[in-house]
Amino acid sequence: MAYTDPMPTPDYPLLRENIWQITPEEPLAYVETPDGCFEVETGQALAFLRVRPHCTPHNNVARIAERSGTHPEQVSAMLAALDSIGAIGPRRGDVIERLTRAVELWGAELARDFIANALLDEAMPRTVLLGWLLETYHYVRDFPEAIAEAAARAPEGPLRQLLLRYVAEERGHERFVLETLENLGLSRAEVEASHPLISTRMIGFLMRDLFAAAPVAVLLMAAMVEAQAIPDERTLEFQHEIERHFDLAPGALGPYFKHQEIDARLGHHRLFADNLACFDIEDEAVLDLVVDRLHDLKHGFDLQGLEIRHYYGGQDGAYLPRQPMPMRAI
Known part of the structure; x- marks a missing residue:
């Protein structure tokens, strides 16, 4: 097309x-x-x-x-x-090729700016490490629920079955992040009762907005966000560097990186490339909407990295973990 x-x-x-x-x-x-x-x-x-x-x-x-x-x-x-150099439009090209290049561009940008890459900076406090893991916990717990909503919108057929399989493979993975946080001194109760940052909640809203436009957009998001994963050949080295930098017990971050290895083996970053036959968008207005919402989602992750630094790295006494605001607190 x-x-x-x-x-x-x-x-x-x-x-x-x-x-x-x-x-x-x-x-x-x-x-x-x-x-x-x-x-x-x-x-x-x-x-x-x-x-x-x-x-x-x-x-x-x-x-x-x-x-x-x-x-x-x-x-x-x-x-x-x-x-x-082709930076001025219009340009012609196959939709699949253009979408593939877009998610490659935005995925590479997310990987460059991934907050984990900054954890070894001398000025980065330990609280930012905890904050990154807490927000990862909330995102990983919510992600399969958003996919499940997309699956419910998809017509009967290969796409729905693919999305349901994706849900099954992703559900419960927050336990790896929870175990890591427990290794760093937080209790299960305080992690499970914690409240995500606004940017993390916004990512949840943006995912659902994107998937409502077209359930097949789940595959585009998977191709984009998996680019944030640390390359396999550096995983163990990077884990040890962070543990030494923050004076953590050897292996304290192991569960988180085990989760990364599992995701890499499942090959979710290839869901779009391996299932092109499921791509069912023919309306150009819907294509415009999907690309725009996918771009918004990319910037949602950018914003999350900034908010993690600001909230968990600040000196203004913010609660760690972030707490809900119930009626009894006012």
């Missing part, structure tokens, strides 16, 4: 997905698009980021230049350079 891109109005650039990686002190930056990863001089990349906020379908080149304080010829040159 092909998707018919809307034709842009002349002088109104239509940017395709573009993800920038910039280290100001380095000579080269990188931009990832659906067509690949490209080098850009850092100065040029920073100059474009001052223009990029105004590159919406509502602004032509003249307005982009005015709002960004950049000469129109410079704006046109920047956009021409982006067009040369």
Whole structure:
């Protein structure tokens, strides 16, 4: 199936997905698009980021230049350079190919920004490790319930059976995270009674919103979020590094990483690629909605990482674990 891109109005650039990686002190930056990863001089990349906020379908080149304080010829040159690497639409392509590339892009971005990667920073307190595991506990417990709701919406047939199998394989996995938290000194009772952060709850809402648009979107989400998993060859090394860094008993994090190994063996990251015959979206409006909601979900995970740092790493006396707010507390 092909998707018919809307034709842009002349002088109104239509940017395709573009993800920038910039280290100001380095000579080269990188931009990832659906067509690949490209080098850009850092100065040029920073100059474009001052223009990029105004590159919406509502602004032509003249307005982009005015709002960004950049000469129109410079704006046109920047956009021409982006067009040369396929970052300006419209583009043609098979829907499956485009969706596959999108989840690869967003999954790789989630993997780069995964909060676990920052746990070895000297400034990261132990409370952030506990917070990350607590929010993982809540997410892992809720995820199969959201999939079950998608399965209930799916028509009888292969997709429903696939989703039901996925539910069965995911349910109960929060016990691995619970055991890890117990190893770190929290009790089962306080973990089970704890309250997820707002961002974790929002991820639950976003999943259900996405799956309501199209149950098959479960497979796209699986392809995207599994990219956060630490590569198998580094799992044991990474576990030991964190345990030494936080002066934990050897093996304290073992149950969490066992869960990762189980998920990797089950191959859930390949559910979309291995079940393309289940992809049943033909309405272009539904495709637009699914891509938009999937992108929202990606940013939901970004927000969760930031909130974990803020809530569990702050100095304002926040409860650990986070507590519900019942009537008796007011």
